[in-house]
Each structure stands twice: as structure tokens, then as C-alpha cells.
Amino acid sequence: MVGIAGWGAYVPAYRVSAEEIARHWGADPKVPISLGVKEKSVAGPDEDSVTIAWEAAMNALARAQIEPSEVGMVFIGSESKPYAVKPSATIIADALGIAPETMAVDAEFACRAASEGMRHALSMVENGTIRHALIIGSDTAQGAPGDVLEYTAASGGAAFVISNENVVANFIDAYTYVTDTPDFWRRDGSQYPNHGEGFTGEPAYFHHLVSAIKHLMDKHSLKPSDITYFVPHQPNARFPLKLAKMLGFKKEQVVLGLTTADIGNTYNASAFMGMTRVLDNASPGDLILMAPFGSGAGADAYLFEATDRIEEAKGLARKTQEYFDRRKEIDYATYLRYRGKIKKLVR
Amino acid sequence: MEVSPSVVWRNKPYRYRLEVRRCPKCGRAFREEVEVCPKCNERTERVRMAGRGKLLSWAKVCQVPEGFEDFSPLYFGLVELEDGSRIIARLTDVLEEPKIGMEMEAVLRKVRADGSTGLIEYAIFFRPAF
């Protein structure tokens, strides 16, 4: 049966606190408090979405216990590609020893490009086109200085190996729901995204996720209490809890996968990151509902059931929480420098 | 052009995967694609070095070369890998002062970027294991 064979995360070591960002701008500290994100992860000066993807993928491959050269597709979803034109997927495929006999894709769909890859991978592995696929969500998310996004736009990556072999979570079903919704965008050549105020919540995040999740649960006659862990996209720590309440999930079903509360929103790795921490802790038989969302807009709902192999796979790579616990706080000026927002003018 | 496409392309095996060509007779390793050992005249074999090791020595560079300002200060380390090879590599995620003998692990990082329009160079660095 097709499913997830390996999972892995990576989070940079640096953190900037919401309090520090608010202090710098003389902003009301109640704003970040209402978002539920105390601090966010920041990529170091030598990190980008490619290097972040590399380490998340290394961890996923280690847990899957497969030969890198047998991976038939490397699919990376990111909205912070180092190159506008030149694939990240080939750099990753070459650095991991997967190239040259593989497909390699870079995709963009705000925060759900990588999830689109997971849907492709599941069906391609299931029908035998490829043996294994490597799906990576990786971002060094951009928030314009002073924008409310600056409190949550974080850096991190999460990866999954999709296969028929060594499966740790059987794939049961998935459903996708998309419409043209102007909630968040970044024009070509522009450095920072814009968001349609008041459009990001109800018509975008909640409508698409509720539609996708309800359809999947109704199809399988599932009640919220049948699900062990619910892992939705998490732009902040408030939306997922509100969504859970709307759908009838309890807080206990959400918090393990609510990793944005620890490190901020890692965009393409947002729900994926939560999923990695859930898999780090899940038991055989647990039913997991993962639901990524991307602006523009679309949502996917997936049902997975953990297998017996999950126990032995857990120890084969570093746990997501270990990356959260390795942290060095930096001030706002260092954050600006690390993200290339200020440059040295004199040598 | 600061970062040469041909150099980046040629250095991929060593810089992306720590792969070297090793002489089966004398054991000498080459970072470049040296197919025959100049000393023994033996055909070299492609081997991948270990991704973990111990720090033998390190240096911190604050007066960095042009093009490296974003990464200052730079750390370099002499690392003895688990397979016995000793290499000099950039160190990264140096969150506190490095200690001789500390466990190090290989990670892919950005060496430098050629302005805002040129190539980005990637390579294996070493960071303190945790």
C-alpha cells in the first residue's frame, strides 16, 4: 500500500522574538500575542530554501531506508526560491545522490505547492510510474519590514518519502479544493508579498480548508473523534485552533501538530512541519488528518494511518523537537542582516 | 563573473557530497577528478567520505575576503572524519566558541552568491553536532 515511508524536518538555529520585532517598530505588543507566535525561526546567512530542503530530505531518506538513487521524483514546493529561473530540485537531487535518473520539479502555489507534489507522488507511486518520490516543502518566508507578516514568516523545511515500501503511514485518501481567491500574492520581481486584508481568513483559509476536510470526512463517514491528530496549515497559532473548533476537533487533537506556535509559519513546510512532529510521536493505528492550504487559493485534506514500522523509523533521524530546542536568540538588526535586508556598504 | 559556472559544475562531487578519488594502492585522495594516481599509476576509485568527525583545530576570520561580507565572521576547521580522512572545511552554526574534539556533522550550505544576478555556490560545511 502506498504511503509515507520516511519523514524529516529541518529548522535553522536562530530565533527572533515577536517582542523584539514589536519593540523595534514601536508597535503594540498585543498584536503578536494575538497571533500566538512568541518567536520565529530565522535562516542563517549561509542558508536558503535549498540548504534547508537538503537537510529535511536527508532525514526523510534516513527514515525511509531507501537508496537515494532509487528516488524517481524530487519535488520541491517553495515561495522563496534562490533562483527565479534554475531549479532547486536539481541541486537537491545532485547533492543527495539522487540525480541523474529522476524527475525534478520546482513548484509554486503559495504555501501548498509541496502538498500538490504529495498528491502527484502518491498516485505516481501507486500506479508504478516511479518507485519512490521525495516531496519537500521549504521556505525562508518573506515578510516586509513592518508588515504584520513579519511576526510569523519563518524559515524551515519538511520532507517526506512516498513509497510502497517501508511505509510508516498508509495513505487512505485525499481531496483537493481550489478557487481563484485574491488573499495573498507576490508579483514577479517584487521582494515581499501583499495580502488582501480581511480576505485571508474566512474566504480563503477557512472556506477552502473546511470544504476540503468536510468532503473527505463525509466520504469516509468519519467523526472528529475518529481522528487521532488533526494537522492543518498554520499561518499563525490562532487560525488552526479556530478551524478545529469549527470542525468539532478538540484542542488535544491539534496541539502536537501546531508547530507554528513554536517557530512561526514555515509556509510550504507549515502543515508538513506539524506532520513531522506528529509522526515523531504517533503510534501504530493512529489516524492522521493533514490539511495544507495555499493562498490563491487551495486546500488539500489527507487521511493517513500509522503502521507498525513507525516505531522503528522514529529513531533513524533527528526529531523535529530537537531542532526546535536548538535555538539562539538574535536581535532585530542581526535578523535584518541574516535575511539580506541590510548590506555592508564599506569593506 | 566571480563564481564560474564551469568551476561550480566541476567541483560538485566533492563540494556537494564529499566524494573524492582515492588511490587503492597508496590511499592518497584527490578532490579533483584525478583518474590515475600520479605516484603509483593506479586507477583511482570514487569514494564518499564520512559525514561526521571530530574537530582537530579551528580558526575565526573577521577580515573576510571580498564577496564574503554577508557571512562574516568565517570559521574554518580541520576535521578528522570517522573514516580517518582529515579535511579543512567551513564551519557553520557556531553558536558558541568551538571546542577541540567536539563532534561535527556535514551540512550543505551556501558558500557565497555572485552579486544579485550571478550563480550561488553551495558546499558541505561542518557544524557542531547536537
Ligand SMILES: [Zn+2]
Ligand atoms: Zn597512489
